[in-house]
Amino acid sequence: MQEQGREPEVTSLNARQRAVHRAGLTAASDTGMDRFARLVSRMLHVPVAFVSLVEEDRQILPGLIGLAEPWAGRRALPLSHSLCRHVVASGRPLVVSDPRADERFATHPAVADLGVAAYAGMPLADAEGLVLGSLCAIDHQPRAWGPGELSDLEDLAAACSAELCLRILSAQSRSAQQVLETARGAAEHARRDARRLEQEAQAGLGHAELLLRASEELAQTSGLDDVRRRLRDLFGGVGKPSYVGLLVAGKDDLRWVPDPDGARAVERELLTLPPDAAFLPSTQALRQRRTVFVADRAAMVAAYGTQAADLLDRMGSTTMLCLPLWGSRALMGVLAICWDERHQVGVTERATLTAASGYIAQAVERALYLDERISVARELQAAMLTDLPLTDHVEMSALYQPAADGHMIGGDWYDAHHLPRASASDGETPALMVTVGDITGHDMHAATIMGQVRSMLRQATLDHPPYSPATALTALDAACSVLPMETSGTLVHARLDPVDGSLDWTLTWSNAGHPPPLLRTPDGRVTQLLEHDILLHRSLGPFTRTEHRRALPPGSTLLLYADGLVERRGHDMDAAVAQLIALLARHGHRSLDELLRRINNRLADPAPEDDVVLLAVRTPASGRPQRR
Known part of the structure; x- marks a missing residue:
């Protein structure tokens, strides 16, 4: 036994x-x-x-x-x-x-x-x-x-x-x-x-x-465009499809994700589809939450009508397979696979494509999550940019262009605000504080530190009359050396004061390792304000900042900028600064909005690697003398 x-x-x-x-x-x-x-x-x-x-x-x-x-x-x-x-x-x-x-x-x-x-x-x-x-x-x-x-x-x-x-x-x-x-x-x-x-x-x-x-391929994707791009070369070998399309389910529609390197006309023309549309296999796959197979044109006409068959013809396809994309919590969309010749999808191939659609669904779910985070971060960063104060005394304009890479949420910013008047006299012209800075890093952490530093610098300025830029930066250094903040970056903090009884103004500034500001006088000459101290870094400890002063004749233009404007991989930064000086000298008489647009169009990449920040202030060239 x-x-x-x-x-x-x-x-x-x-x-x-x-x-x-x-x-x-x-x-x-x-x-x-x-x-x-x-x-x-x-x-x-x-x-x-x-x-x-x-x-x-x-x-x-x-x-x-x-x-x-x-x-x-x-x-x-x-x-x-x-x-x-x-x-x-x-x-x-x-x-x-x-x-x-x-x-x-x-x-x-x-x-x-x-x-x-x-x-x-x-x-x-x-x-x-x-x-x-x-x-x-x-x-x-x-x-x-x-x-x-x-x-x-x-x-x-x-x-x-x-x-x-x-x-x-x-x-x-x-x-x-x-x-x-x-x-x-x-x-x-x-x-x-x-x-x-x-x-x-x-x-x-x-x-x-x-x-x-x-x-392997889909585990490293970072956004919907990246997922769509990788789908193009994912399917190969025996039975390779002629077209693979990705549709993402929204709240009230089904949206094509066009190929970023060359979308087909169909993807552009039918960018969104109502999920209850009965004339396409893709919407049926979403609505009924199941795989839909159409063997050929005759089957397409019989099941969905001539409109769907004409669409299949325009795609140059004969057979279509639509698979629902299931995420961890919900249905993410539909994967549309087409063959230009009649193709029989066997049990093993269908099982393999269904398994692959699981990886694609995970990548889509991750991409949507990342895209949402980037969108929120962009909105947060835009919300933290300053609205320039209204003034009848000087002309101001600012320009901010984020880096092309959506994942690079930067720490660049500009700021401008009036200082308190010494008295309540109606005719008194208030002094103006302006700042451009760049916190190290390209992520949410850098944007958060930027917001904290901007607020701390405002507080340090307003808490230390007579509102010296160097005193405010020294106080900021002291706070950053004590607080648990990973503060590192550069900035220029400047004050503009009207001179009693004249149209002249005085510029006082302190520079913490930032690219030198540019000053254009009415005669067209441009000067780099090269004086600066070390950069802002918590490990350097409290540092007594220095400040510098210069008289501004009527009609002078002060330009502050971040290094994203002039620093690009593979390009000479000194040559870019020289080009910036030439542009300011040539076009500095134009309105500040137009001036900044011309500078940005000439110097910045259409898809910049870093944030681009510009802030310009022009003192009045004529009018009544300033009263303090």
């Missing part, structure tokens, strides 16, 4: 040994299997991962990452240290959050010798469903495996199983070829079988490669 009970187990073991042998895998490193181990480690963020195949008296590890010696060098573990054999025995996944708290594995040698504190293993099977081993993720700390992590591990196990099947099929194909050479009577039949097997192998390999490419 015992021998009869063991016979199926022995038969299964022999079949498993033969399958592993055909796959060409031993206790040695295999490039393809190592790649799967790396993908598991990267996607599940685990230190140890391996492809385990169970033999009679050991488990071999043709793919691994992170396993300690001597096991890593041996590429094998005794069955006493194997959790994977439980996966093979049951044919089901094994997920353990903490083996030490599980009575089945509390004393298991893998816990003490291999440092297994959390384990997740998915079965690896051949084409007949025989479980050969498992794809394993191991952590050195107990962890609760999330549904998304287990889903990713299951997808990778399916791709790894496909790779094993392909190798076994290839070995079988080679074996069949040897038989063909000796069996002349069955040569033609065997050749047809070999071609069929090869086609199946190529298709299976293409499907596995598609899933691997999707997991």
Whole structure:
């Protein structure tokens, strides 16, 4: 009775040994299997991962990452240290959050010798469903495996199983070829079988490669345009589609995401679709939350009418497959895949495309989240820019152009405000404070520090009559050296005062390492105000700032700017400053709005790498003398 009970187990073991042998895998490193181990480690963020195949008296590890010696060098573990054999025995996944708290594995040698504190293993099977081993993720700390992590591990196990099947099929194909050479009577039949097997192998390999490419390529996307761009080259190999379109679900519509490098006319003309529109497969896939397949033009006319068929013709397509894109919480949109010739989508191909659509949905969900954060950050940054104060005494204008890269939320700013009058006299002309600064960094943190520094500088100015720029900067330095703020950057802080009984003004400024301001006098001469102190940095500690003074004749123009205007990769900054001086000298007589537009159009990139900030102030050239 015992021998009869063991016979199926022995038969299964022999079949498993033969399958592993055909796959060409031993206790040695295999490039393809190592790649799967790396993908598991990267996607599940685990230190140890391996492809385990169970033999009679050991488990071999043709793919691994992170396993300690001597096991890593041996590429094998005794069955006493194997959790994977439980996966093979049951044919089901094994997920353990903490083996030490599980009575089945509390004393298991893998816990003490291999440092297994959390384990997740998915079965690896051949084409007949025989479980050969498992794809394993191991952590050195107990962890609760999330549904998304287990889903990713299951997808990778399916791709790894496909790779094993392909190798076994290839070995079988080679074996069949040897038989063909000796069996002349069955040569033609065997050749047809070999071609069929090869086609199946190529298709299976293409499907596995598609899933691997999707997991790798789409994991690094940063926005919808990036996702759309990568979709263009994601699908390849046997059965490559002629067009792949992405539609994102909004609150009340379904919106095409045009290819940023060359959108088709259809994507532009039908930019948005009402989700209840019944004339397109894409809206039906969204509305009914299921995959929709249209085999050819006749099927399109029968199901959706001639309008949809004409649209298919304009796209140059014959067959269309629309798959819903499911995010973690909601339906994100629809993936539209088209072939220019009639294409039969088999069960395996449909399953592969559905799995790939899961990766695409994750990328779309992540991109929408990032785009929303960037939009909010841009709105916050714009809200923190100062509205220039109204004045009848001087002309002012400012220009702000954000960096082209939506992720670069900068710390550049400008500011202008009047100082309190010394008395309540109606005819008194108030002094004016102006500032341009640049906090180091291109992220939300830099924008936040910028807002704090701007407010602190205003407070420091107004709290220290007679409102010296140097005194205010010294107070700001002192505060930043004490407060827990990672303050680093440059700025120019300046004060403009009318001179009693004349049209002259006086400029007093203090420069913390910022590009020198430019002063244009009415005769067209432009001077760089080169005097400056060290930059603003909390590690430099309190620093006594210096200030400098210059008389401004009537009609003088003061220009402050940030380095994004003149500093570009691969360009000479000194040459850009010289060009800026020439532009100010030539066009400084124009209105300040027009002057700043001309400067920005000539010097700034259409898609600048950094924020561009300009602030200009012009003193009156005529009128009644100033009264203080």
